[in-house]
Each structure stands twice: as C-alpha cells, then as structure tokens.
Amino acid sequence: MENKEIARILNETADLMEISGEDGFRIRSYRNGATAVEGYPERIESILADPEKKVTDIPGIGKGLAFVLDEVTTRGSCERRDQLLQQYPPTALEFLKIQGLGPKSIRTIFEHYRISTMDELERLAQEQRLRELPRMGAKLEEKVLRSIARYRSSVGRFLLSFAQQMAGELETYLKEVPGVEVVTAAGSLRRGKETVGDLDLLVTGRPESGFSEAAVLDRFVKFPRVNEVLGHGENKASAKVGHEGLQVDVRALPRESYGAALQYFTGSKEHNVAIRQRAVRMGYKLNEYGLFRVDGDSLVASLREEDVYEALGLDWITPEMRENLGEIELAAEHRLPRLVELSQIRGDLHMHTRETDGRATLEEMAEAAAALGYEYVAITDHSKALAMANGLDETRVVAFAAQVRGLAGKLPVRVFSGLECDILRDGAMDIAGDALAELDFVVASVHSHMNLEPAEMTDRLLRAIECPQVRALGHPTGRILLQRDGYQYDFERVVEAAVARGVWLEINASPERLDLDPARLRAAKARGARFVISTDAHHPKHLAHMRLGVTVARRAWLGPEDIVNTLPAEQFAAVLERG
DNA sequence: GCCGTTTTCGGCCCGACTGTTTTCAGTCG
Numbered sequence: 001m002e003n004k005e006i007a008r009i010l011n012e013t014a015d016l017m018e019i020s021g022e023d024g025f026r027i028r029s030y031r032n033g034a035t036a037v038e039g040y041p042e043r044i045e046s047i048l049a050d051p052e053k054k055v056t057d058i059p060g061i062g063k064g065l066a067f068v069l070d071e072v073t074t075r076g077s078c079e080r081r082d083q084l085l086q087q088y089p090p091t092a093l094e095f096l097k098i099q100g101l102g103p104k105s106i107r108t109i110f111e112h113y114r115i116s117t118m119d120e121l122e123r124l125a126q127e128q129r130l131r132e133l134p135r136m137g138a139k140l141e142e143k144v145l146r147s148i149a150r151y152r153s154s155v156g157r158f159l160l161s162f163a164q165q166m167a168g169e170l171e172t173y174l175k176e177v178p179g180v181e182v183v184t185a186a187g188s189l190r191r192g193k194e195t196v197g198d199l200d201l202l203v204t205g206r207p208e209s210g211f212s213e214a215a216v217l218d219r220f221v222k223f224p225r226v227n228e229v230l231g232h233g234e235n236k237a238s239a240k241v242g243h244e245g246l247q248v249d250v251r252a253l254p255r256e257s258y259g260a261a262l263q264y265f266t267g268s269k270e271h272n273v274a275i276r277q278r279a280v281r282m283g284y285k286l287n288e289y290g291l292f293r294v295d296g297d298s299l300v301a302s303l304r305e306e307d308v309y310e311a312l313g314l315d316w317i318t319p320e321m322r323e324n325l326g327e328i329e330l331a332a333e334h335r336l337p338r339l340v341e342l343s344q345i346r347g348d349l350h351m352h353t354r355e356t357d358g359r360a361t362l363e364e365m366a367e368a369a370a371a372l373g374y375e376y377v378a379i380t381d382h383s384k385a386l387a388m389a390n391g392l393d394e395t396r397v398v399a400f401a402a403q404v405r406g407l408a409g410k411l412p413v414r415v416f417s418g419l420e421c422d423i424l425r426d427g428a429m430d431i432a433g434d435a436l437a438e439l440d441f442v443v444a445s446v447h448s449h450m451n452l453e454p455a456e457m458t459d460r461l462l463r464a465i466e467c468p469q470v471r472a473l474g475h476p477t478g479r480i481l482l483q484r485d486g487y488q489y490d491f492e493r494v495v496e497a498a499v500a501r502g503v504w505l506e507i508n509a510s511p512e513r514l515d516l517d518p519a520r521l522r523a524a525k526a527r528g529a530r531f532v533i534s535t536d537a538h539h540p541k542h543l544a545h546m547r548l549g550v551t552v553a554r555r556a557w558l559g560p561e562d563i564v565n566t567l568p569a570e571q572f573a574a575v576l577e578r579g
Numbered sequence: 580g581c582c583g584t585t586t587t588c589g590g591c592c593c594g595a596c597t598g599t600t601t602t603c604a605g606t607c608g
Contacts, residue, residue, distance in 0.1 A: 025591055029580035062581050100597095102606050135599055387594050388608060447608070448595075 007038035016084035018103035036060035089116040100143040154482035157195045161511035179211030186265035192551035194514045198247040204255045213252035259304040264288035270324035320554040339554040347376035350534030356381040357389035359539040368540030370412035375569040378418035378441040383430040385422035394435040401438035416440035427463025436469035445474030457489035475508040475515040499528045507533040509549025521556030
C-alpha cells in the first residue's frame with residue numbers, strides 16, 4: 001500500500017472521529033500522522049516489514065499510530081475506523097464536502113434524521129427540515145442546496161495532476177508487457193485541461209517483438225488498483241481505477257494507425273469536427289484509423305500525428321491548443337504562436353516556508369529550486385491576517401528582508417525577499433507600506449471575505465493594485481477546482497488597472513487552483529497584461545507543479561514574452577528595481 | 580494520540596465571521 005493511501009485512510013478516520021465528537025487533540029494527532037506518512041520518502045510498508053527499522057522514529061508517529069499503521073497496511077482499515085463506519089454511513093464523509101456543514105452539524109443531522117444519501121440530504125434542505133434542528137436556519141439550507149449542486153457537477157471529474165499521476169503509473173505498468181512500445185494518454189489529459197473526466201490510454205507495440213493487443217488488455221484489467229472492470233473486448237478495455245473511481249479506457253492499436261488514433265482520441269470534439277470538415281473539403285475522410293482519399297479509399301496518413309496534419313496542409317498543432325479557437329486557421333497559414341515551455345522558466349515567485357505554513361526551510365526551498373535548474377526564487381510567506389498560518393507581522397517582515405540580504409551569494413539560487421500579503425476586506429494591505437518597502441517582491445492575495453458583492457470585491461482589488469509595493473496579484477480568482485468557484489468581480493476593470501500599474505497576474509500552478517484559467521488569461525493578455533507562473537509551494541516537492549502552470553499558460557496561447565519569470569535573474573532583478 | 584520531560588502528565592494554534600441566537604456554537608482558513 002502506498003503511503004498516500006495510508007494517509008488517506010488516516011485522514012478519513014480523523015473525519016469520522018470529528019463527526020463522532022472525539023477529543024480534538026487526538027484527531028489532530030491522526031491528521032499530523034497522515035501528513036507525516038504522506039510526506040515520508042520511504043514506504044511505510046517496508047519500514048514495518050524491516051525489523052531494523054521503527055515507524056515510531058518518524059516524527060508524529062508514536063506507539064498508538066504505529067499499531068494503526070500496522071492494521072491499515074495489512075487489512076486496509078483499523079479498528080476505530082471500522083467502529084465509526086458501523087455508527088455512520090460512508091456518505092457522512094461526503095457530507096463534509098458540503099460547504100456550511102461541518103462535523104458537528106452532520107452529527108446533529110444523523111441524530112435527528114435517518115438519512116444516508118446526498119439525495120436525502122438535499123430533500124431535507126428542500127423541505128425546510130434542516131431549520132428545525134438547533135442552530136440551523138434558512139440561510140444554511142440555501143447554502144447546502146447550492147453546495148450540493150456544485151458537488152454534483154464535480155462528481156466524476158478529477159484534477160489534472162491526479163489523472164497524470166495515474167497515467168504515469170499505468171504507463172510504467174503496461175510497458176512491462178512484451179513488445180509494448182508506446183503508452184500515451186490522449187483526451188483532455190493530453191490537452192492539459194484543468195480537470196478531466198476519464199483517462200484514455202493508447203498502447204501500441206512491435207508485433208515482431210511479441211506485441212499482442214490481448215496481452216495488453218489482460219494485463220490492464222489485472223492492474224492492482226482496478227476496482228471494477230466495465231468492459232474487456234479485443235481492442236479496448238475499461239475499468240474504474242483507485243478508490244476514487246477514475247474511469248480508464250485502454251485501447252490497444254496497431255502501430256500503423258497510431259498517429260491517426262492519437263489525433264482522434266486527443267480531441268477536443270470541436271477541434272476534430274473542424275479538422276474533419278477540412279479533410280472532407282480536401283477530398284479526404286479522417287477517422288481513428290487514418291486519413292483516406294474519398295475516391296479509391298487509399299490511405300494517405302496514419303502512422304504519425306504530424307503526418308495527418310501535414311497531409312491536411314497544417315502545421316502540427318500542440319494538444320493544448322486543440323479547442324477550435326482559431327488554431328486551425330493559424331496552422332494553415334503557418335503562423336502558430338510560439339508557446340512558453342517549462343525549460344524557459346527561470347524562477348519561482350511564490351512559496352512558503354516553516355516561518356508560516358510551509359514544511360521546509362528557506363535553504364531547503366532554495367536547494368530544491370536549484371535542483372530544478374532555476375536561477376532564482378522569491379520566498380513569499382503569509383502575512384499576519386492568516387493567523388492560523390502564523391503569518392508575518394511588520395517586525396518579522398523587516399527581519400526577514402534583512403535576513404535575505406545577509407544571505408546574498410550564500411545560496412545555490414538568488415533569493416528575493418517576498419511576501420504573500422493578504423488583501424484585507426477594504427482592499428488595504430495587511431502589512432504597513434514601510435515594512436513592505438523593505439522587500440523585493442510582494443504578491444497580494446485574497447484569503448478572506450470571498451463572498452463580497454461583485455462591486456465591493458472589484459473596489460477591493462482595485463485598491464490593492466494601487467498599493468505601490470504590490471507587484472503581482474496572487475491566485476486572482478480564488479477558485480478551488482471541483483470545490484469552490486472564484487470570487488465575483490469585474491475582471492476587465494481589474495486587469496486594466498493591473499496593466500496600468502504594472503502589476504502582474506499570477507498563474508498559480510498548485511494543482512487544485514490553476515488560477516487564472518485559460519479563458520481569463522486570454523482576455524487579460526488581450527488587454528496587455530503580463531503574468532508570472534508560480535507554484536505556491538508549501539513543500540520542496542511542490543515546486544514541480546510548475547509544469548501544470550505552464551500547461552495552463554500554453555492553453556491560453558501565452559509565449560515566453562508574456563511570462564515575467566522567463567527572464568534571467570539579472571533582468572528580473574532589474575525589472576523589480578524599476579518599481 | 581504525540582511529545583517532552585520539571586519522567587508520567589500537561590500542553591498541543593486560533594481569529595474572524597456567519598447565522599443563529601439573544602450570548603455563542605460551528606465553520607473556515
């Protein structure tokens with residue numbers, strides 16, 4: 001069992017313990033344990049199996065959790081979780097995802113009503129029976145109904161990063177089948193959409209090396225994380241994978257038609273419709289087997305995707321652009337834009353350390369950045385409004401700026417002193433201007449009062465942008481993918497103000513944000529905005545999320561000239577200096 | 580339940596808001 005899965009079960013147990021009203025500190029120990037397990041470099045299972053090693057050497061794991069870990073790895077659950085699941089239905093955990101409902105309210109609901117499904121919860125709210133319970137009222141019912149609607153629309157969708165990871169695991173696994181040459185994820189994953197509904201894997205190989213389609217599909221349905229096989233034919237098998245139930249379709253293909261199939265299954269639907277219309281106009285027909293002449297049915301192209309596009313008089317179009325938003329016309333005129341690439345990113349401008357809610361030190365973050373080949377980073381811990389994160393006050397901000405000046409030249413990358421400064425409800429900065437002025441780089445973000453009226457939110461952001469020390473607007477919509485919509489405001493006005501003040505817009509690359517989104521990025525670019533792509537890392541390994549941010553930028557057709565952190569360190573420093 | 584230790588028990592992060600109350604519990608971050 002993977003550490004991540006163990007951590008999930010510990011967190012789930014903690015959720016149930018909260019609903020059951022157990023001691024808060026004990027619950028926190030379970031959560032701390034989960035975090036420790038998830039971030040631990042070695043497999044817990046192998047530590048448990050090794051008599052030379054002890055899990056209790058891991059900080060956060062004591063005697064109690066050691067026993068629980070042993071239970072979880074051997075049978076996938078633990079005694080306390082089993083007990084609690086007898087007491088509450090598994091949907092109790094789903095109810096926690098509904099905004100406005102926390103463990104206490106869920107417990108109250110279960111004490112008064114015998115319900116076990118989301119539909120029943122919805123009915124209680126509709127029939128105004130929640131308000132009969134203590135401390136619940138009409139507003140809560142409305143909130144719950146809104147949240148259930150959002151929950152429904154996100155069910156069956158998955159974060160891009162999650163699907164990519166699953167695709168990677170399956171690729172490694174399927175490549176062990178003799179003769180397999182390529183395993184490629186197609187569909188919205190290949191196009192880099194922020195969330196994906198299912199995973200399409202195309203597999204091909206060399207018959208002369210023993211490749212057989214049946215062998216690939218047989219191995220796939222035996223993948224240990226397959227939960228339910230939905231279909232298993234000669235060319236295609238489908239299954240729900242992982243406890244999350246991501247649907248994975250594996251198609252085994254002859255290599256001759258690989259390019260055509262890849263084009264076909266990558267989509268988008270709109271792009272493909274337009275491409276096929278173009279083919280028809282040129283006297284061809286295009287399907288997943290190849291591009292054929294209509295008269296005589298002879299094959300024109302199918303081996304490589306590039307061949308298909310070329311035969312249609314088009315430059316090859318990168319999957320991120322395939323949405324029929326004008327890319328086909330540009331490809332026909334050989335005028336496709338040059339998009340930003342991960343290798344062009346030279347620094348990361350949003351990350352946290354142990355000073356607030358990060359997990360590593362400034363030095364560790366700098367080393368991890370150097371390992372990725374970066375020239376520079378900005379350390380941007382939280383400001384004091386985020387009390388729970390132990391945000392910096394003015395004194396600590398000034399001390400931090402001085403500390404970074406003292407470290408000049410002593411770290412493997414250039415470090416800029418930064419701050420992710422909270423934008424208060426009225427648009428004022430959480431930190432006084434003279435303290436901010438000590439820093440090299442200030443990114444301003446909203447973390448509270450996200451439900452203001454659009455006009456008020458617009459004014460708030462406009463005022464924040466006016467602050468002379470602010471250089472970037474962090475996660476500008478505040479959306480959390482599959483969980484929370486962004487805050488409402490007049491985006492165009494805010495962008496125009498940002499352009500006028502030289503404030504950059506952040507593309508926050510953390511997997512659950514990817515904020516701004518491609519549509520807003522295009523709109524902002526059209527108004528002259530410039531961008532930074534930053535990871536918002538809270539751990540050195542999060543720095544690797546940069547590639548997700550780059551993917552989002554590419555989906556918005558952004559080039560290196562649009563992204564400020566493609567600048568070399570000296571030039572970037574000069575841009576900061578100019579103010 | 581973990582940790583550290585003044586070694587066997589006490590401390591562990593909390594401020595702000597919301598909607599419900601009529602003085603504050605529950606949620607959120």
